[in-house]
Amino acid sequence: MQARLLLEDGTLFTGLSFGAEAQMMGEVVFNTGITGYQEVLSDPSYCGQIVTMTYPLIGNYGITRDDFEAIRPYIHGFVVRRHEPVPSNWRAQYSLGQLLQEYGIPGISDIDTRMLTRKLRHFGTMRGLITTGNERVEELAERLNLSTLMTDQVARTSTKHVFASPGNRERIVLVDFGAKSGILRELTQRGCDVVVVPHDTTADEIRRLAPDGIQLSNGPGDPKDVPHAVKMITELLGEIPIFGICLGHQLFALACGADTGKLKFGHRGGNHPVKELATNRCYITSQNHGYTVVESSIEGTPLEVTHINNNDKTIEGLKHNQYPAFSVQYHPEAAPGPFDSSYLFDEFLEMIRTHKQNNPQKPRQAVLSETLKGELQYAQK
16 A cells, blocks of 8 residues: 655655555654664654655564563654564564554654755754655645644653552652653662652652652653643752753753753764763763754853763753752663663762762651641640
8 A cells, every 4th residue: 555755845745655544744853763663653752754764674573571671652654665564573562563553653664864864954843744645735735734733741651540659769750741661661670669740740749759769761742732741850859869851951951941952964873972071981872862952041040061972962961060960861771772871870879879868857756756746836825
């Protein structure tokens, strides 16, 4: 079956359909990863986007239960040069096409993805529409021109309920803005007692969970579309150690008075070099974001730049000069990789332990005793 991809500038690609028979619109982006297409498909940060894979052969190792980064994919379309319908891998449980069909996502293959990627690099990401129907191009163009990009992706991908992943070490509140399961996996592997909360959880609600640290997750879209999260972070800065990843990094920057802006075509892939300024060491990182912290906005804030992107020199890491809080723009949980930066979770836990040593808490019994004493004095009045 034929499928078509129409861009907002009028460029039309005609190829073959795989996945669902459907019509969907979204922001057309590209990912430079050679492997890991299942992790790309299931990363909530792609919510509302049509993803182009620059590696030409996709689908050859199929889909397996163990590699999902979310309970379901949130992308609006998948674009590849060549789709392999029959996977060849002992772990495969079903094919890429079957996954897309299950969730109503259209895919298009046999188009010139190199040309598409060069266009997006030159002109920037743009709105697009994938269809398997036979509508006239003029009708599709009119529909696309009237469309707007989503602004509620975080609400769509965040958990709706609080849930726990018990452990016997530090309690971490993971604020889910569209979190990859790799973040939860890294924390639980270190024995953390993790409580996952929705994106709109307030500072007081987090305090009642008595966490040792707060993990701000990745997520889709513009950080300025989530002002309630900025308010929550601002109220908890200095009180509880904080570690932000991707969207969490941008929200942390906004809470500290910095600004964010949209990149021309973003960073998406598993091969992005990042330099740690303290050591001059270069890490190869997994990335997926279309926004960045504006470098000029750091001046006058309590933030210090810790990492930069070796390709375009954008900010990749920040830390607070007064409070126990830091963040990175890339994904230390990797999935599918590389795993160079997983040590950041260890640094987060070490920061929590140092903070607790420097700020010892009164025993719970003493706090209860003081509360009861105050209530008794009030009653005697």
